[in-house]
Structures are given as structure tokens and as C-alpha cells.
């Protein structure tokens with residue numbers, strides 16, 4: 001299909017009042033990335049259905065899988081949401097910007113499910129009341145807080161809320177950065193300076209660097225001028241490489257733990 005033809009099927013969509021022309025390739029890619037958001041629910045479905053049917057291992061299986069599958073999924077969705085703006089800065093692409101809101105809402109849905117299932121099923125690991133299961137350790141408090149902080153973000157992720165809040169809307173959306181920190185604290189308290197925490201830092205680093213105002217302004221300006229191509233290519237390879245060092249093992253962790261959950265043989269460690 002020629003570029004012209006691809007663009008002839010374009011459908012405009014809205015992002016904060018801005019009109020975006022999305023090619024048919026862009027529309028397909030957006031739906032592909034939206035479809036990925038079903039993965040955590042599909043992976044957990046067999047264990048949840050078994051538990052609802054009263055299977056003897058049902059609750060224990062969910063307890064063993066929930067943090068690994070839904071925690072890792074929530075983090076990966078968060079990271080992909082945070083990658084939307086840096087990808088725009090580096091490439092100038094706009095077809096994917098609609099995903100920022102979709103990924104934010106999906107992150108809340110997955111984290112909320114994580115918190116709910118943890119509150120119901122993890123009594124074997126955290127004996128006590130429901131409050132012990134969601135707040136009996138500082139790492140649990142950090143995980144629960146990260147999830148609860150998503151509520152104002154999701155509630156205000158729409159145009160009526162944006163109009164109502166006016167200039168305060170951005171301040172509310174900045175809670176995203178607080179969530180970023182509380183998630184890293186959650187992982188540091190759980191794992192210290194070991195692999196998962198370091199992977200989380202590695203994926204975060206390029207996303208922070210590309211948000212620094214002077215980096216963002218410089219990159220946007222030279223991209224628009226078409227200058228500094230070699231420097232930009234080297235920087236892009238370095239940043240994408242660091243991102244990959246964190247993202248690939250985390251995605252692999254989800255594949256391994258998620259497939260074990262799907263066949264209802266989680267690691268009860």
C-alpha cells in the first residue's frame with residue numbers, strides 16, 4: 001500500500017484538543033498495542049476461574065502468582081505509558097500518543113486487580129487481617145499507595161475533568177512522578193539492589209533523561225531542523241539500549257511467571 005493510500009484512509013482523533021492524522025498502519029498499530037493490555041487478565045484468568053469454582057489450590061495459586069504476574073504487568077504498562085512522550089520527542093511520531101491515556105487506564109485496572117486479589121488471597125504469606133495483607137509491611141504500603149495514587153490520575157484522565165481543573169490539571173497529572181518514585185521504593189524494599197530493582201532503574205533512566213527540559217528542547221529543535229543526525233543516532237542507540245537492558249528481562253519474567261500462572265503451576269516460593 002502506498003504512503004498516499006495509507007494516508008487516504010486516515011481518521012483524525014483528538015488529544016488535548018489537538019487533531020492528529022493517523023494512517024491505517026497507525027490505527028492497526030494502536031489496536032495492536034491496545035490488545036497487549038489484555039495479556040495480564042488472560043494470564044490470571046484460569047487461576048481466578050478455578051478459585052471461583054472452589055478448587056482446593058485456587059486461592060494458593062492466585063496468592064503465588066498475583067504479585068509476579070500483575071505487579072510486573074502493571075510496571076510494564078506504566079513504563080510503556082511513560083515511553084509515549086519520549087518516543088514523540090525522538091521521532092516526532094504522533095500516531096501513538098492516544099495510547100498514553102489507554103495505558104494509564106489499563107495500568108489502574110491491572111493494579112486495582114492486583115490489590116484486590118492480594119487483599120483476598122495472600123493470607124498464607126501475610127497472616128492477619130485484610131489490612132495486614134495490603135499494608136503489613138512497608139513494601140506492601142508502598143505497593144498499595146502506588147495503586148491508590150492512580151485513582152486521581154484515572155478519574156481526571158478525560159476532557160471534562162481537564163476543563164474543570166483548568167491550570168490545576170497538570171499538577172494532578174504530576175502525581176505520575178510520585179507514583180514512579182513509590183513504585184521504585186516498593187521494588188527497592190522488596191529486592192534491594194538486586195536484578196528487578198536495577199532493571200526498573202534501567203528502564204526508567206532513558207525516560208527521565210528524555211524528560212529533562214533542555215534535552216527535550218534540544219532534541220526537538222535539531223530533529224525539526226534535520227541536523228545533528230549522527231549525534232542523535234548514537235544517543236538514541238544508547239538510550240534504547242539501556243531501556244532494553246531493563247525491559248527485556250522484565251518482559252521475560254512476565255512470560256515465565258505468566259505462563260506458569262496460566263497453566264496453574266505457579267512457583268510457591
Ligand code: HEM
Nearest residue numbers: 067068071072074075111115118134140143144146147183
Ligand atoms: C502500581 C502498583 C504496583 C506495581 C507497579 C508493582 C510492581 C511489582 C513488581 C514489578 C514486582 C516484582 C515481581 C516479580 O517478582 O517478578 C512486585 C512484587 C511484589 N509486589 Fe508489587 N506492585 C504494585 C502493587 C502491589 C500491591 C498493591 C501489593 C500488595 C498489596 C504488592 C505486593 C507485592 C509483593 C508481595 C511482591 C513480591 C512478590 C514475590 O517476589 O514473591 N504490589 N511488584
